[in-house]
Amino acid sequence: MKSSPDAPSPAPVDDDRRRKRILVVDDELSIRRVLTAMLTREGYRCDAAASGPEAVRRLEEETYELVVTDMRMPGMDGLELLAWCSKNMPGMPVIIITAHGTVDSAVEALKLGAFDYITKPFEQDELHMVIAKALAREEASHRALHEDEAGRFAIIGRTPSMKQVYTLIEKVADSPTTVLISGESGTGKELVARALHDSSRRRDAPFVQVNCGAIPDNLFESELFGYERGAFTGAVSSKPGRFELADGGTIFLDEVGELPLDLQVKLLRVLQDGTFERVGGLRSLHADVRVVAATNRDLLAEVRNGRFREDLFYRLNVIPIRLPPLRDRTEDIPLLVEHFLRKFNDRLGKQVRGVTPEAMAALMAHRWPGNIRELENLMERSVLLADGDMLGPQDLPGLGTELFDDAVGAEGDIEELGLKDYVRVYTARLERARIQRALEQEGGNVTRASRRLGISRKSLQTKMKEYGLRDPPDPPATGDA
Ligand SMILES: Nc1ncnc2c1ncn2[C@@H]1O[C@H](COP(=O)(O)OP(=O)(O)OP(=O)(O)O)[C@@H](O)[C@H]1O
C-alpha cells in the first residue's frame, strides 16, 4: 500500500488530551499504516514502531495506555516485548496480533500476561472491541490502584497520620457525636467534614455549611435558627435557619474559633439539648442534626486565654480529628503533585506529565505555610503557564529562596554593608515581606494577620506604620459559601 491520500482528519486539539494513546508495533510498513489509520479514525492517538527495541524506546519516553504488537518480528519478537512490558509497565494491556494458525504462541502470550490476541486477517470491528475492552480494564485498574494507594474519600495521602484520619472517619461517620476537626489553614478540614457526611447514613440528607467567621454578629441567630415573620424590621416572612435546613443531615460549623463569646453561648444551648427557637418565635424547635466543627486555631489555648468557652469546647471536642500540616507529611507530596497535575491537565487542557527531580526536591523542601491549598494553587498556576511537558524549578515560582531574594531586593544592594548593618537591613526587609504576606493571606484583616504572626494587633500596626504598609480598609463582609 502506497502512502494513503485519505489521511484521517485530525481530531480537534481540545479533544486531544482525552484521547488514549496506543503504540502499534509491526515490522511491516503496510500493516503499521493500516493499523494507525484505522485507530486514528476511531479517535485514538496512535504511534507506530517498526521493531521491538524501537517500541521499548518509545515506551520509555512516552506514556501509552495500550500496545498492539505483531507476534513475529526479527530480533525482539512480540513475546519478548510482552515480557518487557509486563515487567516494566505492569497494568498496561498488550494485545498480540498473530498469523493464522499459530494458536500455540497465542496461548503462550496469554500466559505471559497479554490482554488478548487477534488472528490475521481480522475485521476492524474485532480489533475495535478488543481494544475498547482492554482500555476499559486499564482505566478501572488505574482508578482502583489510585484509590486505595493514594488515599481515601477523595482525600490524598497515605502517611500513617493520614491513615489514622481515615480510620477515624470510618469509625465515627455514623455516630451522632460531635466531631471537631482541627488543623492549619489548607490542610483539608472541609474535605474531612464532607467525607464524614458522605460516608454516613445521612449522606442523602443535606450537608449545611456555616462559616462562623463570615456571619455578621447581629445576623448570627437568625441565620442559624431562623426567624418568624415580623421578628424585626424587614422580616416580611418567616424563614428557617441552618439548623432546620440541616434536619436529618449534617451541619458543618466552619471556623468555629472565630465565634465571639456571646454567640458561643447561643450555640452551646442548641448543642446541649438540640432545641432552639426561631428569632421572634415562641415554639421550641428540634432538629436531628449531626454537628461537625472545624478550626485552624488551637482552641484549647483559646480556652486558656479566655477567648473560647470551656463548656463549648468540651461539647464540640467529643471526637477530635487533627489534620497534620503538609510539612509533616512530605512523603505525600509526590502523590499530591500527581493528583493535582491530573486535575489541572484535565481542567486546563494541558499535558504536563510530571515534575523534574530538581523541582520535586524544591517541593519537598518547602515549608508550605498554606499547606495543600498552597500546593494546589501553585500546581494550577504552573500547569497553566507551563511550556514544556515537565515542570522544572523555574516553573514553580515562590519556592526555595525566592521569598528571601524578593524580600531583600534582587539587586543585592546591601552586599556592600558591614555584617551588622547587613543583618539589620536584611532582617528588616524579611520582616516587612512576612508582614505583607500575612496581610495578603488574611485579605487585609489586621486582627487576623496579627494572630497569624503571633504578635498583638497593636504591635502589628506599629510595624505597618514603620514599614509604610498601609492599614487597608477591611474587606466588605461576604456571605459564606
Ligand atoms: N489530602 C488532600 N487531598 C487532596 N486535596 C486536598 C487535600 N487536603 C486539602 N485538599 C484541597 O486543598 C484545598 C484546601 O482544603 P480545605 O478547604 O479542606 O482546607 P481547610 O483545612 O478547610 O482550610 P481553611 O482552614 O483555610 O479553611 C481544597 O481545594 C481541597 O480540595
Ligand SMILES: [Mg+2]
Ligand atoms: Mg476550610
